[in-house]
Each structure stands twice: as structure tokens, then as C-alpha cells.
Amino acid sequence: MGDRQPNEGLTRLYRESGWTQRRFAQEVNRIATERGTPTRYQGPSVHQWLDGHMPKTEVQPLILEALSRRLRRPVTHAQAGFPQPPGDSPAAGTVDGLLDLGEQDMSPTRRSVVGASLFSVALAVPGWPEVVGRMEAVATGQTRRIGMPEVDMVVAMTEQISQLDDQFGGRHARPMAAAFLVNTVAPYLKADASEATRKAMMSAASDLCYLTGYMAVDEGVHGIAQRYYLKALELAGAAEDHLTFCTTLRGMSVQAVDLRHGPEALRLADAAAAASPQAGPRMRAFLAGQQAHASAQVGDRANALRYLREADAAMEKAESREKAFGSYDPAALNYHTSQVRFELGDMRGAVEAMQQSDKLRYSIYRRTRVKERGLLAERQFAIGHLEAACATWHTALDDFPLVQSGRADQRIAEMFRLIRPHLKNPTARHLYERARAIAPKLAA
Structure with a gap:
């Protein structure tokens, strides 16, 4: 115990942040809640970290992200005096990275790891000139030759998955999309093809990556969503597909604005x-x-x-x-x-x-209907229209059992929180009892 040395790297970053120890702890807690794993650190915990006590492995990324957000630049493990996590180096190329990402996302045994990934405000987002025409990002000459029928199939499958997401939410559709990326799309990206077909396949793959990232946002796994979005940008640039590139950047903006x-x-x-x-x-x-x-x-x-x-x-x-x-x-x-x-x-x-x-x-657009009717009800509630809000929440509940969506769950959980103090009102009580029968886990 006597050999412990103060963490000079973390102390330097802490001083640069201008925070108190209490504020530092609050920011770490805020990010943990955003990730879905709330923590309750207080100032003394920060004092211990600065004094050389090593934070838990799962807490270190929270600390790094808090500092990155405050300092407006990436903060690495080494800069904060933390050991480099094993296996933290990025995969080599676009396709290899896509395979690694999809395999993590489709495996039930890895979903907890994926879900723990963090939204990063310091993420380096490539611009169009950086990714346009990067044909070397995709290895060719492997497996069999593909043509436009394979491209058409990927486009059609993406449309089908998108429709499932719209109607039923992304909780079940995203693992399906990840498996399709790993087992079908990635091999196609490595297959021999004409230049026109290769670009068309990369464009189709980019669109599927964007959709999969969007579904990850819906489920609240924001770090994995960002990784899908980055792959979508890389593939769109390689395909010279301006539309998907712009759509993906906008999707990243939607994710950021919803996280405030x-x-x-x-x-x-x-x-x-x-x-x-x-x-x-x-x-x-x-x-x-x-x-x-x-x-x-x-x-x-x-x-x-x-x-x-x-x-x-x-x-x-x-x-x-x-x-x-x-x-x-x-x-x-x-x-x-x-x-x-x-x-x-x-x-x-x-x-x-x-x-x-x-x-x-x-x-x-059933999933969107549930989410946005929940949001509408919250705003009706905020201006004092309790009974109108309850009526709107009832319409959200009509569709809710058919939707598997993290964002829909959030809106129903918020409904329970808001109406619980008003259960003496018969309208609110009726809504509460109906909702508790439909979504008992969210009532807790």
C-alpha cells in the first residue's frame, strides 16, 4: 500500500478540466446512466483515483469519455495513467473491421460487451475527401465472382430489414442484420467483380451498415451504433455514394441531438x-x-x-x-x-x-408512432393537460406490445414515472393499471 504513487496523468487532466472532484464524479455518473449502467460515485472516489487507486476496468472508459467531452479531444488510457486494455487495436481494413463488428453484435454471448460501448463525442469522423474512392479498402480476388443480382439481393434484404424495424423495432432485427453482414455481405465485398459491381456492392453494404447503426441507436447501444456509422461512411466513400454518406452523417447528428x-x-x-x-x-x-x-x-x-x-x-x-x-x-x-x-x-x-x-x-411506422406519441404525451403533461396526455399514452400502449424497441421502452418507463404521483386521478389510475398489465417490467 505504501508504494502507491499518485496518478500524475489523471491529475494533470483533472486540473485542466477545471472541475471539482464532486463535479468529476457527477459527470462519470451521467455517462454511466447514458450507457444504461448507472453508477453513484462521489467526490471521495475521485480523490482515490487521483491518489493512485486504479478505477475498476469497466469504469475507466467512463472516466476517459467524461474527460474527452470536457476537453473536446480524445483522451487515451495512457494519458490518464490507465493500462491499455487487451485487444484494443482496431481491425485492419474496412471489411475486416466490419466482420469484427458484426460478429460481436450477432453473438448472444457478446451482447453485454457490445451494450457497454460508449457514445464518444471525440470520435474522429472522416470527411468525404478522406474516404472517397478508397478502393484499396476492400480486398478483391477472393471467393467467387459476383454481379448485379447479388447487389440487388443485398438491397432487397436491407429494405426488408428496414420494414421490420419500422413495424416491430430493432431489438430482433439488428442481430439479423449483423448476421447478414457477416455471413453474406462481407464475403461479397471480398469477391471478384467488375468495378461497377464492386462500387454498387459497397454502396449497398454502406446502406445496410447505416440501418444497423440506426437500430443500435434505437436499442440504446450508442458506442456500437457509432462504429456501424463509421463503417457506413467508409464504404460510402469507397463507392462514391454521396447520398448514403450524407444520410449517415445526418443519422449521427440525430443520435447526438437525442443524447443532448x-x-x-x-x-x-x-x-x-x-x-x-x-x-x-x-x-x-x-x-x-x-x-x-x-x-x-x-x-x-x-x-x-x-x-x-x-x-x-x-x-x-x-x-x-x-x-x-x-x-x-x-x-x-x-x-x-x-x-x-x-x-x-x-x-x-x-x-x-x-x-x-x-x-x-x-x-x-409503428415503432416511431409509439415513441413519438409517448413524447407528445409528456409534453401535454408538461403544460398541465393530464387527461389529454393520458389519452395519448393510451394510443401509444395500443401499439406497444408489438414493438421491441429501447426508445419505446424509455417512453413507457417515463410515463410510469410521470403519472405515479397522480394516481388519485381516475384517468391516470386507469392508464397506470392498463400499462402495468402490458409492461410490468417498466413499471418497477
Whole structure:
């Protein structure tokens, strides 16, 4: 015990952060809660870490992420005086990394490890010039030759998995997508093919990686989602697929804004818009709506409203030209309008826009319907409309048993928390009893 030395690296980072020991502990606890594994550290624990007591292995990434977020740069194990974890080196290439990622995600024995991964604000996101045309990222000449029929099959499977996700949530669909990536798509990426077919396959693989990352976000495993998104960016660049590259950056922004990392969300939303110089009106609405939400979260009212006007004007042009099912639509635009109004403090306006979004949403989007009706009810509750909120929560419960979704679970769990103090109200009591019968685990 007498040989223990103070942790100079961690102490140096701690001093640079400007935090008190109590605040340091609070930030570690916040990230642990975000990950789904709450901790209750206090100032004395930080004092022990600085004094040379080695934090638990599972806590070290929380400490590094807290410092990275504060200092706005990556903080490594070595810089913080922690031992390098075994097997921490990244896989060699795009396809090898995709195989490693998919194998972790499809294996039930590894899901707890995957679920413990952290959302990183210091993640290095490649720009379009860094990844465009990287054909050397994909090894060729192995297995058999492929053609466009194999590409078409991957595209069709991705569409089917996306529809399952929309209707039933990603909890069951994501392992299916991971298995398909490992067993079928990765071998295709290594197969011999013409240049046109190879690019088309990388584009299809990129789209599937984006979808799998999106489903990981839905389940709340944010670190693994970021890894899928990075693979999607690499493959989109290799395929010179601007659309999927921009869509993925925007998806990363959505993930960040939902976790309330406003500056990162805005940076990613702006990067998505900048990487799409020839966007059509629907794509422009898709990008500007997210820029509006992220701008509102960082308190930039003027730009939030400007981007919202841009999105609205672009949507009008898109709707006049075509009715595009399955892409950014008026329901999604009204959702962004609601989010902007909420961030800017207009709760009643947020409720009105979310109600309009619900009216316009296609019925196939069941998972989104549950999640956003839950959000609508929370906002109705916040302005004192208890009975209206209960009615909306009932509509969310109608679909909830058919949906396997972490975000849907969060909304129902929040419902229990909010109405529990109001059980003397008959309407609230009836909702509570119905919800407890449908989702007993979330009532705890």
C-alpha cells in the first residue's frame, strides 16, 4: 500500500478540466446512466483515483469519455495513467473491421460487451475527401465472382430489414442484420467483380451498415451504433455514394441531438449538408430539418428558425413534384418543427406540431408512432393537460406490445414515472393499471 504513487496523468487532466472532484464524479455518473449502467460515485472516489487507486476496468472508459467531452479531444488510457486494455487495436481494413463488428453484435454471448460501448463525442469522423474512392479498402480476388443480382439481393434484404424495424423495432432485427453482414455481405465485398459491381456492392453494404447503426441507436447501444456509422461512411466513400454518406452523417447528428450533445449534433448536421452540394428538395428538407433541431438545442434561435423555413420550403417543392413514401415527409418535418419549438421554450407550439406529425404519419411506422406519441404525451403533461396526455399514452400502449424497441421502452418507463404521483386521478389510475398489465417490467 505504501508504494502507491499518485496518478500524475489523471491529475494533470483533472486540473485542466477545471472541475471539482464532486463535479468529476457527477459527470462519470451521467455517462454511466447514458450507457444504461448507472453508477453513484462521489467526490471521495475521485480523490482515490487521483491518489493512485486504479478505477475498476469497466469504469475507466467512463472516466476517459467524461474527460474527452470536457476537453473536446480524445483522451487515451495512457494519458490518464490507465493500462491499455487487451485487444484494443482496431481491425485492419474496412471489411475486416466490419466482420469484427458484426460478429460481436450477432453473438448472444457478446451482447453485454457490445451494450457497454460508449457514445464518444471525440470520435474522429472522416470527411468525404478522406474516404472517397478508397478502393484499396476492400480486398478483391477472393471467393467467387459476383454481379448485379447479388447487389440487388443485398438491397432487397436491407429494405426488408428496414420494414421490420419500422413495424416491430430493432431489438430482433439488428442481430439479423449483423448476421447478414457477416455471413453474406462481407464475403461479397471480398469477391471478384467488375468495378461497377464492386462500387454498387459497397454502396449497398454502406446502406445496410447505416440501418444497423440506426437500430443500435434505437436499442440504446450508442458506442456500437457509432462504429456501424463509421463503417457506413467508409464504404460510402469507397463507392462514391454521396447520398448514403450524407444520410449517415445526418443519422449521427440525430443520435447526438437525442443524447443532448448539441455542439456535436450541429457539427455533424452541418457536415452532412456540406457534403451534399447537389441535394434535391426532399434531401434538402431532410438535412435542413436536422440542422434546425441541432441549432435550436445549442440556443441559436435565428439559425434554427431559418433552417426550419428552408426545410418547409424544400418540402413544399418536393411534395409538389412527387409523393415519396419511405423518405423524409411532412410528418418528419412536423416532428422537427416540434423539436425546435420545444428547444426554444414554446411547449404549446411543440405539442401542436407533434399532433400534426402524428396525423400525417404513415401507419407502417409503428415503432416511431409509439415513441413519438409517448413524447407528445409528456409534453401535454408538461403544460398541465393530464387527461389529454393520458389519452395519448393510451394510443401509444395500443401499439406497444408489438414493438421491441429501447426508445419505446424509455417512453413507457417515463410515463410510469410521470403519472405515479397522480394516481388519485381516475384517468391516470386507469392508464397506470392498463400499462402495468402490458409492461410490468417498466413499471418497477
